[in-house]
Amino acid sequence: MRYKKDIVVLKFGGTSVGDIEKIKRVADRVIRSKNEGKSVVVVVSAMGDTTDKLIGLAGEIASNPSRREMDMLVSTGECVSGSLLAMAIQEKGYKSVSLTGGQAGIVTDELYSNAKILNIRTERILKELRRDRIVIVAGFQGVDTGGNITTLGRGGSDTTAVALATALKAKYCEIYTDVEGVYSADPNMVEEAKKLESISYDEMLELASSGAKVIHLRAVEFAKKNNVILHIRSSFNDNEGTWVMDDFKKDVRMERPVITGVTYDVGEAKVSIFGLEDKPGIAADLFGRLAEKNINVDLIVQNVSEKNIAAISFTIRTEDVPLAKKVLKKMKNVRTEIDTEIAKVSIIGAGMQSNPGVAAKMFKILAEKDINIEMISTSPIRISCVIKENRIKEAVKALHAGFELA
Amino acid sequence: MRYKKDIVVLKFGGTSVGDIEKIKRVADRVIRSKNEGKSVVVVVSAMGDTTDKLIGLAGEIASNPSRREMDMLVSTGECVSGSLLAMAIQEKGYKSVSLTGGQAGIVTDELYSNAKILNIRTERILKELRRDRIVIVAGFQGVDTGGNITTLGRGGSDTTAVALATALKAKYCEIYTDVEGVYSADPNMVEEAKKLESISYDEMLELASSGAKVIHLRAVEFAKKNNVILHIRSSFNDNEGTWVMDDFKKDVRMERPVITGVTYDVGEAKVSIFGLEDKPGIAADLFGRLAEKNINVDLIVQNVSEKNIAAISFTIRTEDVPLAKKVLKKMKNVRTEIDTEIAKVSIIGAGMQSNPGVAAKMFKILAEKDINIEMISTSPIRISCVIKENRIKEAVKALHAGFELA
Numbered sequence: 135m136r137y138k139k140d141i142v143v144l145k146f147g148g149t150s151v152g153d154i155e156k157i158k159r160v161a162d163r164v165i166r167s168k169n170e171g172k173s174v175v176v177v178v179s180a181m182g183d184t185t186d187k188l189i190g191l192a193g194e195i196a197s198n199p200s201r202r203e204m205d206m207l208v209s210t211g212e213c214v215s216g217s218l219l220a221m222a223i224q225e226k227g228y229k230s231v232s233l234t235g236g237q238a239g240i241v242t243d244e245l246y247s248n249a250k251i252l253n254i255r256t257e258r259i260l261k262e263l264r265r266d267r268i269v270i271v272a273g274f275q276g277v278d279t280g281g282n283i284t285t286l287g288r289g290g291s292d293t294t295a296v297a298l299a300t301a302l303k304a305k306y307c308e309i310y311t312d313v314e315g316v317y318s319a320d321p322n323m324v325e326e327a328k329k330l331e332s333i334s335y336d337e338m339l340e341l342a343s344s345g346a347k348v349i350h351l352r353a354v355e356f357a358k359k360n361n362v363i364l365h366i367r368s369s370f371n372d373n374e375g376t377w378v379m380d381d382f383k384k385d386v387r388m389e390r391p392v393i394t395g396v397t398y399d400v401g402e403a404k405v406s407i408f409g410l411e412d413k414p415g416i417a418a419d420l421f422g423r424l425a426e427k428n429i430n431v432d433l434i435v436q437n438v439s440e441k442n443i444a445a446i447s448f449t450i451r452t453e454d455v456p457l458a459k460k461v462l463k464k465m466k467n468v469r470t471e472i473d474t475e476i477a478k479v480s481i482i483g484a485g486m487q488s489n490p491g492v493a494a495k496m497f498k499i500l501a502e503k504d505i506n507i508e509m510i511s512t513s514p515i516r517i518s519c520v521i522k523e524n525r526i527k528e529a530v531k532a533l534h535a536g537f538e539l540a
Numbered sequence: 541m542r543y544k545k546d547i548v549v550l551k552f553g554g555t556s557v558g559d560i561e562k563i564k565r566v567a568d569r570v571i572r573s574k575n576e577g578k579s580v581v582v583v584v585s586a587m588g589d590t591t592d593k594l595i596g597l598a599g600e601i602a603s604n605p606s607r608r609e610m611d612m613l614v615s616t617g618e619c620v621s622g623s624l625l626a627m628a629i630q631e632k633g634y635k636s637v638s639l640t641g642g643q644a645g646i647v648t649d650e651l652y653s654n655a656k657i658l659n660i661r662t663e664r665i666l667k668e669l670r671r672d673r674i675v676i677v678a679g680f681q682g683v684d685t686g687g688n689i690t691t692l693g694r695g696g697s698d699t700t701a702v703a704l705a706t707a708l709k710a711k712y713c714e715i716y717t718d719v720e721g722v723y724s725a726d727p728n729m730v731e732e733a734k735k736l737e738s739i740s741y742d743e744m745l746e747l748a749s750s751g752a753k754v755i756h757l758r759a760v761e762f763a764k765k766n767n768v769i770l771h772i773r774s775s776f777n778d779n780e781g782t783w784v785m786d787d788f789k790k791d792v793r794m795e796r797p798v799i800t801g802v803t804y805d806v807g808e809a810k811v812s813i814f815g816l817e818d819k820p821g822i823a824a825d826l827f828g829r830l831a832e833k834n835i836n837v838d839l840i841v842q843n844v845s846e847k848n849i850a851a852i853s854f855t856i857r858t859e860d861v862p863l864a865k866k867v868l869k870k871m872k873n874v875r876t877e878i879d880t881e882i883a884k885v886s887i888i889g890a891g892m893q894s895n896p897g898v899a900a901k902m903f904k905i906l907a908e909k910d911i912n913i914e915m916i917s918t919s920p921i922r923i924s925c926v927i928k929e930n931r932i933k934e935a936v937k938a939l940h941a942g943f944e945l946a
Binding site (some may be wrong): 154158188191192194195196199200202203204207209210213214216217218221222224225231232234237258261265281282285476 | 556560564588594597598600601602603605608609610612613615616619620622623624626627628630631637638640687689690751793
């Protein structure tokens with residue numbers, strides 16, 4: 135039976151439910167959506183640093199605890215915030231029920247701590263919505279086909295929300311966070327930064343992977359694939375946030391700016407290797423070894439210098455540097471340099487696909503500020519440059535102004 | 541398929557798993573049982589005061605939170621201690637898995653916060669035991685037939701353990717606690733008190749209901765009904781504790797002492813009502829009103845004084861006094877007195893059934909100490925006297941010595 139009323143999914147992160155007062159405020163927010171005539175499903179994360187505290191307890195017991203037991207342990211955090219939120223809603227005179235991931239019908243594979251959602255059995259949620267209840271679902275978790283509790287990994291609550299919105303054919307999925315939406319640049323860095331009314335999935339994907347922390351990459355991918363409209367907004371006021379969707383492009387494409395935003399990331403390090411033999415398989419061997427150790431490589435630049443001796447540079451997460459050093463030590467006859475004092479600045483915009491010269495303009499703006507570009511990487515809707523970390527603020531401000539984003 | 545190996549169920553309370561170091565010690569204890577060749581199922585309570593803290597959080601949100609949501613909330617405590625214990629066991633090189641009440645197949649009715657176990661589907665536990673795993677089960681909880689989480693009420697972990705022992709046809713069920721077993725009197729009060737090697741279910745029932753806190757009454761009733769052998773022992777050493785069973789009585793009955801132990805309870809208050817009309821239905825009306833408010837009445841004494849005017853006295857839990865006062869206010873033309881400075885001292889022993897004169901001896905011992913008896917209540921294997929609270933220590937010591945329990 136198709137559910138008749140409009141369903142909306144609201145997701146609140148750990149800071150939004152960080153203490154009892156905040157949970158009461160979330161209850162008010164949820165009730166306002168209910169009073170707009172919607173059927174409301176809410177996804178919650180664990181309160182504040184609960185998850186980290188539980189992980190800390192496990193760390194006192196075992197250096198490498200079983201992932202199944204870790205999931206059993208940390209999944210309790212979302213059940214606590216979920217039941218407290220249901221109580222807060224009931225206290226204000228509305229009907230509500232909280233469900234674990236398993237009770238909500240979220241079935242995953244058995245990859246504990248990093249499980250993927252296989253399907254969602256929506257019967258229970260729909261039954262509760264028909265009884266006019268506000269349904270709270272513990273985020274970040276599910277059960278495998280054997281009934282064991284699994285978790286979806288960091289950022290999993292975003293994924294839970296989008297997956298539920300898909301399964302329930304929700305009108306939209308709201309991601310409540312501690313900022314007002316997605317900005318043309320980090321407002322802490324660029325005063326003139328402005329909130330974006332709407333962006334496409336691809337732009338949001340590039341933003342999420344280039345340092346904007348408002349929503350988890352995986353959830354955006356899921357939303358894009360299933361065409362779930364996202365609304366990223368503040369949990370502290372009722373202002374409109376940023377809508378993420380593709381439909382608006384059909385008619386307003388020409389009026390959209392070429393560039394949507396400027397982002398940056400200071401969490402990467404640049405690794406350079408000199409004196410590599412320039413023959414097939416050398417790079418594959420190197421990146422194969424890094425992948426074995428689960429080290430994610432971002433930008434890669436290779437060039438032959440002289441006498442068929444190649445130099446290769448790439449960036450990795452700063453926290454992976456110690457592990458990368460171990461891998462590199464095993465390589466013979468090469469010289470390596472690691473620079474952690476770098477930053478990546480990116481411009482993002484679906485409009486650049488049909489506007490040549492965007493890259494040239496970016497390089498010119500940086501050159502005018504005498505900022506040296508060490509590496510470059512591009513996608514159809516993004517251009518990233520690696521520069522010295524101490525120049526990052528200047529670069530972001532210059533690009534924001536240069537592309538007239540204010 | 542009938543399981544071949546001997547199964548034992550071990551239950552550890554909240555103080556036994558109060559912190560990480562204690563959980564590691566419980567892991568050692570569990571592994572010793574495993575190394576004796578047994579298949580081990582462990583039931584755990586929540587760590588220390590976790591349950592009270594969660595109840596406190598709910599109290600900040602709602603004065604009378606929904607019981608379903610309370611169960612969702614507090615049931616997380618046992619999942620945390622269970623998964624941590626499984627990790628601790630694994631860290632020592634043994635296979636283990638932790639299960640929620642629902643995963644362990646514990647199905648209850650829908651009376652949230654005070655649910656009764658309907659049946660236990662043992663397939664999952666037996667499957668894990670066959671894989672040679674030590675199975676940890678979160679105590680105090682189950683699921684109703686709709687898949688909602690329920691809790692069994694205070695003392696519920698004891699009930700979980702005994703119910704599992706029944707369903708799994710366990711050889712015995714060990715209740716680990718912070719004392720060495722069941723004593724002939726409280727060792728803190730009577731130096732000569734000695735640990736009892738074994739007692740009957742009925743004696744344990746009377747002890748549990750007369751103030752001995754080693755195991756919950758409901759669990760003893762369950763054990764008696766299903767003939768589950770209990771072993772109440774310390775979680776801090778390997779000493780034998782006290783066995784609770786009936787079989788031993790068959791041959792050693794004649795050598796057992798008439799009295800097994802002396803217990804006391806200072807948590808009751810005495811309510812006296814004077815000037816009641818002595819006609820049918822008066823007492824029924826009074827106790828009906830108290831029952832409506834969920835006030836448990838223990839001892840009751842009624843006597844007609846003069847001119848068909850009756851006086852009635854009864855004891856209730858001290859914490860119920862405020863509520864009882866409200867009920868009594870509604871009674872007209874009577875005078876009430878409430879005395880919270882009373883204590884109940886009891887002697888318990890299956891042997892007294894066939895030994896007349898035990899009551900007389902008890903009264904004589906108290907009289908010799910000039911201790912006034914205010915109320916008396918008896919069962920086939922127990923005699924209780926209500927006395928002034930400030931004489932309780934003297935009374936317990938005198939009875940312990942007088943019945944030669946040392």
